[in-house]
Amino acid sequence: MSQPVIVVVGAGPGVGASVARRYGREGYAAALVSRPAEALEALGKQLQAEGITTGWTPVDVTDQQGLTEAITRFGGFADGIDVLHFNPSAFRQKHPLDLSVDELLEDVALGVGGLLTAVQAARPFMKAGARVTATGSMAADQPWNEAASLGVQKAGLRNLVHSLDATLAPDGIRAVSLTVRGSLGRGTPFDADYVADALYAAAHQPDESWRSEVPFTGGPTTGA
Template identity: 55%
Template sequence: MSAEQRVVVVVGAGPGVSGSLARRCAADGWAVGLVGNDEAALEDLASTLVPARVERRVADVSDPVTGGGAVADLARRLGRIDLLHVNPSAYREADPLHLGVEELLDDVRLGVGALLVAVQAAHPYLHPGSRVTVTGSMAADEPSAAAASLGVQKAGVRNLVRSLDTTLAPEGVRAVSVTVRGALAREGTFSHDAVAEAIWAAAHQEPGDWRAEVSYPA
């Protein structure tokens, strides 16, 4: 890999928005690292990224040892991280009267904790100009009572992104969450490719006009 080649590491990689973002980066000549808990999904995604260099690891992305270790291992092999994208969240059909505390904590561990795990593991490989992006959701502001933990996750991860952006900014590293204000679809404004393009654009904001949260559509 040349010293100039950029690297994206996608945490919680799969066939949706994260896969579209991986393909967007690969098409621009980036090397790609994929971390997820479904080996078949990672293999399928990797097959769509040819001829880009692709490294993948199967891991529990919310676990500091296995998930953090996977991110760090990919970064060592690829040499750097220019874009770290964190995608996972848990969808559980349970309203607040039926959602157990341990269920809520398990979901937050994935939907928020995975970001913490990924950034802490990636930090030694970030550099001035590196960016951290997160797939956000309007559920942070308009939660569905039928899936109460999702709104908690999305509000929490957006809050954590703001803290990370403030913490990392002196190093020249910025973080942003893209709040998707609509339901994902196969085509149109909320297609996986369209949302991935919005995440790409958010990662390429001008530093002087940086916002730690971007709504899509604007």
Template identity: 55%
Template structure:
């Protein structure tokens, strides 16, 4: 039986890594993409996946990697978008060029990746995005993050509406707390919430899910 395929974009040591582990336990073949080649190689070895070092802000390189993963597997079943840029700067000190750089990491690679992945996304495939409460409740001292997450949420709604007629769905999971080493906002718990959001049937689908902790 062929394995479904997960591609994680922005596979860092936290949520991205835990999402990879969660889907791997379910039998997915896992491909990991991020800038750090050494970190990717270690994680890929641990879970038995493949590592694809890439600068996510480079549309040509990202397109090439997404197409390579899709062509090698013959399909992509879950595309997980995880990166964001954190910059300490309030609206009076955030430079336009810095905001644009942050959007090039935290938003625009999703558009590039979905366009590149579309030929390999079969019916039932999911576009899964790590969202944040900053989309609705931004911290003014790091306002760029809120703009990234708000734009992501908006883009996901449009992606979902565009892909839904072909049985492909998109969702942003809004994490309603700060990531922590333990507790409901530890990476394994957040990864479980992301997995649950992607596993929903179309009949129950919404392009936005709020995660405030595991059910009581």
């Protein structure tokens, strides 16, 4: 495939769709991964109708083998992966005294472990200049105790991205998480389209001033 390719893990109607569209405007083909098959197909067909080359595979992000196989197929078909974007997290409204260890680990397996699986699967198809991006959250620093596992996920996600960036940088591949410091909402400063613009800008930072964590405080991003 002559087009550059972005793989969006956790592609839903919000940030995932907006990221696919943002890169689609730049000529990228989008490969989508998410669990709900019908919703994923609807999104894929909608992006195709908008003129974006799009493929999709429904898979549970916590299914290591399934996710690895899906990303491997995308990478093999396209003969490369230029951007891997990781979007999913689990919202479970339980405070620490109600949250079980099994529930915490289940959520972390999605919101953090899924990134590890995705990057390991994508790495053989990524060349110098490729990028890994992730949707982070202020919950990493300011967790809401009533959804305790979310803060753990986002703190772990950011930490893992730092480690991934340090590991991949010698090969010319960089990783960055965008810390969204507000609540997502259409028509607000934290509209998914603004988040997608900020993620695109974060992925295109100059190497000499690269930051593996970038805050997003809302609104349009200059130069996006």
